[in-house]
Amino acid sequence: MTSEVVAAAPVPVPGRAQRVRELALARQDLRGPLIPILHAVQEELGYVAPADVAVLADVLNLSVAEVHGVVTFYKDFRRTPAGRTTVTICQAEACRSVGAVALAAHAQATTGCGFGETTADNRLTLEQTYCFGNCALGPAVQVGDKLHGRVTPTRLDALLGDAR
Amino acid sequence: MTHDAEPADPSSTPAPGTRPADPSSTPAPGTRPADPSSTPAPGTRPAGRVFVSCDSAARSVGADEVAERIAAQAAEVEIVRTGSRGMLWLEPMVEVETPEGRVGYGPVAPEDVDGLIAAGMLTGSPSIAGCLGLVDELPWMAKQQRVTFARVGVVDPISTTDYVAHGGMKGLRAALELPPAEVVEAVVESGLRGRGGAGFPTGIKWRTVLGAEADLKFVCCNADEGDSGTFADRMLIEGDPFTLIEGMTIAAYAVGAAEGYVYLRSEYPDAVATLTTAIERARAEGWLGPDILGSGFGFDLQVRVGAGAYICGEETSMLESLEGKRGMVRSKPPIPALQGLFGRPTVVNNVLSLATIPAILADGAVKYAAYGTGRSLGTSVFQLGGNVARGGIVETAFGITLGELVNDFGGGTASGRPVRAVQVGGPLGAYLPVEQFGLPMDYEAFAAAGAMVGHGGIVVFDDTVDMAAMARFAFEFCAAESCGKCTPCRVGAVRGVETIDRIMTDTAGSDRARNLVLLDDLCELMTDGSLCAMGGLTPMPVRSAVRHFGEDFHA
Numbered sequence: 001m002t003s004e005v006v007a008a009a010p011v012p013v014p015g016r017a018q019r020v021r022e023l024a025l026a027r028q029d030l031r032g033p034l035i036p037i038l039h040a041v042q043e044e045l046g047y048v049a050p051a052d053v054a055v056l057a058d059v060l061n062l063s064v065a066e067v068h069g070v071v072t073f074y075k076d077f078r079r080t081p082a083g084r085t086t087v088t089i090c091q092a093e094a095c096r097s098v099g100a101v102a103l104a105a106h107a108q109a110t111t112g113c114g115f116g117e118t119t120a121d122n123r124l125t126l127e128q129t130y131c132f133g134n135c136a137l138g139p140a141v142q143v144g145d146k147l148h149g150r151v152t153p154t155r156l157d158a159l160l161g162d163a164r
Numbered sequence: 165m166t167h168d169a170e171p172a173d174p175s176s177t178p179a180p181g182t183r184p185a186d187p188s189s190t191p192a193p194g195t196r197p198a199d200p201s202s203t204p205a206p207g208t209r210p211a212g213r214v215f216v217s218c219d220s221a222a223r224s225v226g227a228d229e230v231a232e233r234i235a236a237q238a239a240e241v242e243i244v245r246t247g248s249r250g251m252l253w254l255e256p257m258v259e260v261e262t263p264e265g266r267v268g269y270g271p272v273a274p275e276d277v278d279g280l281i282a283a284g285m286l287t288g289s290p291s292i293a294g295c296l297g298l299v300d301e302l303p304w305m306a307k308q309q310r311v312t313f314a315r316v317g318v319v320d321p322i323s324t325t326d327y328v329a330h331g332g333m334k335g336l337r338a339a340l341e342l343p344p345a346e347v348v349e350a351v352v353e354s355g356l357r358g359r360g361g362a363g364f365p366t367g368i369k370w371r372t373v374l375g376a377e378a379d380l381k382f383v384c385c386n387a388d389e390g391d392s393g394t395f396a397d398r399m400l401i402e403g404d405p406f407t408l409i410e411g412m413t414i415a416a417y418a419v420g421a422a423e424g425y426v427y428l429r430s431e432y433p434d435a436v437a438t439l440t441t442a443i444e445r446a447r448a449e450g451w452l453g454p455d456i457l458g459s460g461f462g463f464d465l466q467v468r469v470g471a472g473a474y475i476c477g478e479e480t481s482m483l484e485s486l487e488g489k490r491g492m493v494r495s496k497p498p499i500p501a502l503q504g505l506f507g508r509p510t511v512v513n514n515v516l517s518l519a520t521i522p523a524i525l526a527d528g529a530v531k532y533a534a535y536g537t538g539r540s541l542g543t544s545v546f547q548l549g550g551n552v553a554r555g556g557i558v559e560t561a562f563g564i565t566l567g568e569l570v571n572d573f574g575g576g577t578a579s580g581r582p583v584r585a586v587q588v589g590g591p592l593g594a595y596l597p598v599e600q601f602g603l604p605m606d607y608e609a610f611a612a613a614g615a616m617v618g619h620g621g622i623v624v625f626d627d628t629v630d631m632a633a634m635a636r637f638a639f640e641f642c643a644a645e646s647c648g649k650c651t652p653c654r655v656g657a658v659r660g661v662e663t664i665d666r667i668m669t670d671t672a673g674s675d676r677a678r679n680l681v682l683l684d685d686l687c688e689l690m691t692d693g694s695l696c697a698m699g700g701l702t703p704m705p706v707r708s709a710v711r712h713f714g715e716d717f718h719a
Binding site for chain 1: 220221223224225252253255389390391392393394395397398399423430431432433466468469470471472473474485486487488489490491492506547548549550551552555556578579587591621623624625626629634637641644645
């Protein structure tokens with residue numbers, strides 16, 4: 001399943017460190033600013049690179065280890081870029097009761113990706129989650145920003161086909 | 165219902181984009197004159213108002229596309245996007261305002277819209293396929309006692325005018341007339357208990373925070389609803405966010421807090437957007453800020469988005485996360501009421517607890533406490549999910565039985581096969597067989613049966629479920645989501661997966677009995693030795709699966 005996976009090495013982006021610093025400075029006066037800053041960095045720049053951690057530690061007067069510890073604790077923060085579209089399949093109990101495990105197997109076979117992996121053409125990243133709160137209309141799948149309910153394997157194929 | 169209509173507050177200027185008061189909220193159906201305030205500018209008079217949910221569950225099955233299609237086909241119609249009524253199997257549902265009340269149609273697929281309009285849907289015609297009749301009179305709705313959810317699905321969630329027209333802000337106005345200690349005592353008297361799962365009396369917690377001396381106190385709303393099968397927090401925030409804001413403001417006034425945070429999970433982007441907009445509008449109305457409703461009392465509120473860690477639903481992990489740290493559990497004492505966020509006295513309550521506060525203050529603690537049974541007073545919002553024919557939310561007084569919820573409201577399974585098991589109270593709650601369907605929804609009755617009401621989530625499974633696989637998943641989930649601070653949870657969950665795997669691959673059955681003893685021993689250790697409910701309750705689904713569905717634990 002993992003043969004097509006690209007080990008996506010972040011490419012250094014010119015000006016990135018400066019932008020990370022600006023995003024951090026704009027929020028440093030919040031109480032407990034680190035997580036809002038990490039969300040802002042990821043939203044704008046796609047991921048939190050190892051080099052960003054040092055910048056954030058400097059702005060917030062924290063150790064690099066402290067910031068690294070936070071980045072790696074939370075599943076939302078990626079340290080490498082994702083594919084162009086992220087497909088997230090709920091694997092929690094309510095969705096399991098209506099076929100989410102089989103749906104995940106179908107998605108993995110179709111994309112050649114395990115959870116947390118990206119296709120070789122960088123088109124799709126496959127993820128799992130435990131619960132979108134759509135428990136009465138499962139199985140639930142999020143494609144990009146859009147949540148879909150009652151997703152069958154056939155419907156998933158159509159959604160994956162649209163995600164180009 | 166508790167939220168009687170009242171005229172819009174003249175001092176409250178509608179925020180941009182808000183709509184006039186909803187005339188359908190006035191009593192005496194059929195005798196209501198047209199509401200002059202709803203008259204739009206000349207030349208744009210709508211033919212009528214149509215309501216389509218913007219709840220994320222409804223959107224996940226096409227509500228946006230239905231609303232767009234109606235707009236394209238009938239430009240003269242005003243489309244109001246509401247929360248969901250909670251009848252999720254009927255979504256997308258379209259409601260049409262008529263003199264008798266709102267007539268519903270559902271489920272409506274986008275491709276059905278043209279035909280339904282041609283057949284007279286927009287006039288509320290009852291004779292067309294898919295017409296549900298008056299929504300308020302549907303048995304699913306009529307049998308409920310909606311207090312916390314009274315406005316959800318009825319109002320435009322981000323309209324301050326709608327909120328006031330449907331009884332909003334009465335609770336805060338009443339609270340501001342009282343000394344803070346009396347507000348706290350009203351909450352004690354209401355019997356309201358925490359809706360996050362533990363069921364601790366809300367008023368007692370507030371009393372502790374009120375009595376604590378500090379330069380600064382906080383109110384934190386735990387909106388990290390990570391339990392599978394629970395979605396009431398999301399629906400409340402998407403459908404009636406002002407009631408949460410009002411409840412938090414009352415809490416702040418009662419305990420003397422100046423700042424509030426809603427810790428809202430990142431898996432709920434629509435809820436984040438709705439609540440953020442609602443906070444901005446509340447601030448513009450003077451419902452938040454330095455001088456709330458001219459009372460001189462100041463309080464402000466922020467949304468903080470979580471980052472995909474289930475454990476941050478545990479209150480001390482949530483506080484660590486709000487402080488910008490890894491969401492690792494704190495040992496108690498000290499309790500957060502005395503040393504919470506940044507070491508200050510902090511009220512930490514669930515969304516539903518806080519969202520129920522305005523109704524308690526508006527209508528009286530006695531009225532609220534009259535609902536319910538035993539020590540479980542008031543109403544609870546139950547959520548029916550999983551393999552269920554009629555999934556959604558049901559708000560009733562405590563004491564309704566599990567069977568009434570699953571069979572009468574839920575209609576059994578969606579697959580049409582027999583119900584075999586239900587999991588109540590989230591991923592750390594017990595799996596119960598149909599033989600237990602006589603259990604009343606009551607904190608103490610469930611505890612006596614080795615189960616928990618938790619946040620009121622009920623997940624239905626049909627007879628194809630493999631309960632050993634579900635028990636294994638409980639450990640797998642705990643292993644994935646453990647914060648790692650204590651050994652029983654961090655290591656125990658991994659050992660639990662291994663032990664169940666040994667049982668399930670033991671084709672000769674020679675070691676099964678020994679491994680089941682080992683499994684029970686491990687469960688006991690996790691229950692007794694874990695630092696928080698994550699490790700402490702993971703044994704509940706495992707042990708209940710073994711107890712009630714032991715036949716599944718064979719290779």
